[in-house]
Amino acid sequence: MSLPWSPGIHGAEEKQAYALAHLEQAGLSTDDMHVVHAEFRHFGARGLAYAVPRQLLDELHAVAARYSLDLTTALPIGGVAYLAARRARGAGGELTLVLEENAVSALLMDCVGLQRFDAEPAVGGYRQALRRLLTRLASDSTEFKGITLCADAEDKELAGIAGAFATPVSVRQIKSPQWRRFL
Structure with a gap:
């Protein structure tokens, strides 16, 4: 979902909390079963937030580990x-x-x-x-x-x-x- 620009948001934890608030406001409940990420690509523009099931990330990490790879980023x-x-x-x-x-x-x-x-x-x-x-x-x-x-x-x-x-x-x-x- 897109996030309104907010000049007061700094750091990954604040972005995540901001994203969680907007996801909940939109009726998209997230829990500990999801990893939430938010990104603002351009100063002054809207950002993007998404939630990825934690189980899917765990499975991706397991596949990467089987092939001696280090999974550092997973994006929808x-x-x-x-x-x-x-x-x-x-x-x-x-x-x-x-x-x-x-x-x-x-x-x-x-x-x-x-x-x-x-x-x-x-x-x-x-x-x-x-x-x-x-x-x-x-x-x-x-x-x-x-x-x-x-x-x-x-x-x-x-x-x-x-x-x-x-x-x-x-x-x-x-x-x-x-x-x-x-x-």
Whole structure:
């Protein structure tokens, strides 16, 4: 979920407490069964918070240990997309759409940074989920300079749906190795 910018938040513990408060406020209860993380990528812009099941992290650590690897970072795909998304130059926004395993996520970036994060479950397939998500995003009438569609599937119709949402904007379709490489 996206977090409002707060200049008084410093350090990992304060970010985590801030994220927990916003998750609870949104009705997303977390407990000791989850690890919560928050990140503010750009000064003055919204941040991103996520909760990962502790059991999943324990399983990942066990797999890494079996291969003599040290697991230092585990990010959900939405977190990776947040860190990789481009800021817009000047007025308007850059929209990054990410096709995850069970959802389609949208990150709207302006010249400051993240302005909105939204996700839609892929109920009925990616095409229907993308249409629902883009319809919701259209409600705030932001002008888009570009759309990046992050999808490993070769589906030209998805790019067409995204392009029809904000004409005459070009849609750049990239695969995961292109936007995950900064890690």
